[in-house]
Amino acid sequence: MSDAMLYVVATPIGNLGDITHRAIEVLHSVALIAAEDTRHSGRLMAQFNIKTPMISVHDHNERQRVSTITKKLSEGESVALISDAGTPLISDPGFILVRAVREAGFKVVPIPGCSAVITALSAAGMPSNNFIFEGFLPAKRVGRKQQLLNIAEDTRTVIFYESTHRIIDSLTDMVEVLGADRYVVIARELTKTFETIHGDKLSALLEWVKNDHNQQKGEFVVLVSGAEPKKNTGFSSETLQILDILSAELPLKQACSIAAKITGEKKNALYQEALARKDGS
């Protein structure tokens, strides 16, 4: 195997002070930097006096760029992949390139650093042992609501990326699908001058954003607290369905007695369950 490597290099998400020593070293040392937007990354390069040549690799040319980059690697020259901000491949291009480079037998080396999702999670004060990262919600309302429905019952913290154009629409749909009382944190403009991390129940949060134009500007991470775990009743879903149908039509004791005969479960246990379901507990 050649010594040439593809480095996947994280860059800051706002504050240039967040670049790592290793990232700067690698960007200086490689033969070529593959950047999502070369003009945008030019500013970062100027700041750190990095003169390495750059080519663009974005959603529309990533497949074509694979051969340019693997050729460079086969000539023994290393390449760095960067995106406009944060860690490449995290809601950013690069997956096709990284897979192709690995399949071609070259080493891919991550140079870790910022990512908005982890930066937000580290300061939101929400359960973080388990979480789901959903990237951007769909732009259209129907798709967005469907995606929200898909995660509505999940008990893990769910994290989205959102842009200034859609933050109000997304929060509005969240109120509708997840309910006004779901606790949500929005982390805006992380590491930048107007960094704001604010949490509240969804309806209050939406009002807060609507009433302050400044809170609608910039880049957002939205962290949704997980749904309350459903109590494990120990009954099968079929048993619970039978119990629900009968208790809707009959006095509770009679419903439980019939349900016990159908399912073979104990009448008393079903009665306790039916009472709890009636109370909504």
Ligand code: SAM
């Ligand atoms: N690769 C990046 C990363 O590792 O976080 C994400 C790129 S994605 C195209 C851009 C989105 O990330 C923004 O729309 C926003 O949702 C989120 N984001 C990036 N920088 C951010 C920041 N400084 N504050 C809040 N969200 C940010």
